Amino acid sequence: MVNKTLIILFFTAFTLSKFNALAQSTTIYLVRHAEKLTVNPAERDPNLSDKGFQRAADLAKVLQKKKINTIYSTNYKRTLATAMPLATYLQLAPVIYNVKDPSTIAIKASQDNKGKTALIVGHSNTLIPVIKALNCSVPFEGLTDDDYDMLFKVVIDENGKANLTVTNYGEVHHTTDSKNKKVMTAPIMN
Template sequence: MKKLIFIFLLILSCTMQSQQTHIYIVRHAEKDISDKTNTNPDLSKPGKQRAEKLLSVLKKVKFSAAYSTPYKRTQQTLKPIAEYNAVEITDYDPKNNQQLAEEILNIYSGKNVIIAGHSNTILEMVKAFGAKKPFEEISEDDYSNLFHIIIEKDKVNLESSKY
C-alpha cells in the first residue's frame, strides 16, 4: 500500500512540475471591405476559409478558453475553434492586455487558451505574457501569424509561425 501511495505521489509531483500553459495568439482573418462605412465588418470569404484553416492547424489542441475583442471579425475567426472545443468566446478589451494575461494565467494555468486580436494589438499581447515581440509591427495585409507562447514556471518561450 505504501508503495502505491509513493508511486501516486511521485506521478503527481512529476505532472505538477512539468505543467505548461499554452497561449495561442492570432490576428483576425480577412475582413469584408466591400462596405467602406462598416466599422464592424464580417469576415470575407477568404477570411472564413482562413478561420477554417486555423481550426485544421490547431485541431489536435484542446482549448479550455477562447478570447476575442468584441468585433465580428475576431469572433468569427475563433468561432470554428470555439465550436469544435465547446467553449464560449469571451470578449476582452485590447487596451488591457496585461490585465487579460494575468486573468488567463490565474484561471487557465496548465491549460490551452486562444486569443484573437488585431494587427496593432497582438504583438503587445505577446509581450503581456512575458515573451519578446518577434518583430516590431504587423502589416495591414498580413493575417497569417500564429504565436504560440509556452509558459512553464517562470520560463516563457515563443514559437512564431504562419498558417
C-alpha cells in the same frame, strides 16, 4: 483498514495531480482575426470575407488537436467569427476580453490556464502588446493590415520562462517577415 488505505491513495493521487499541473507548461496561441470585408471602409465592425471564413476554418484544423481549454476573443464580428469554427468543434464559448487592455488578458490567460492551452484572437494593433505582456520579445514591432496568416505560440514553462514561436497557417497572406521565428525570454513575474 481498507477505508484508511483508500483515503491515503485518494490523497496521494490528488496531491500528485495538483503537483503535476503546477509542473506543466502553459501554452497560449495568439492570432489576428482572419481577413475582413473591406467594401465599406467606414464600417467599424465588419464581418469576415470569404477568404477570412476559409482562414478561420484553417485555424480550427490546425488547433483542433491542441487541447485548447479556453478561447478568448474581443467582442467584434471578425474576431468572434475567426474563433467560431474552433469554438464550435471544441464546444467552447469564447470568453470576451477588453481590446484596450492587453496586459489584463495576458495575465488572465496565463493564470487561468496554468498547465493548459488557450487561444487569444485579437487585432493587428493588440497582439504584439499582449505578447509583450506575456514577457516575450517579438521579432518585429507590429503587424500590418496585410498580416493575417501568423500563428503565435507562447509556451510558459513551470519556472515562468516564456518562449515565443511564430509560424504561418492557411493561405500565405503577410508582409511582415515572420517565417518560423523563435524568441526566448526571461521568466514572467506576475
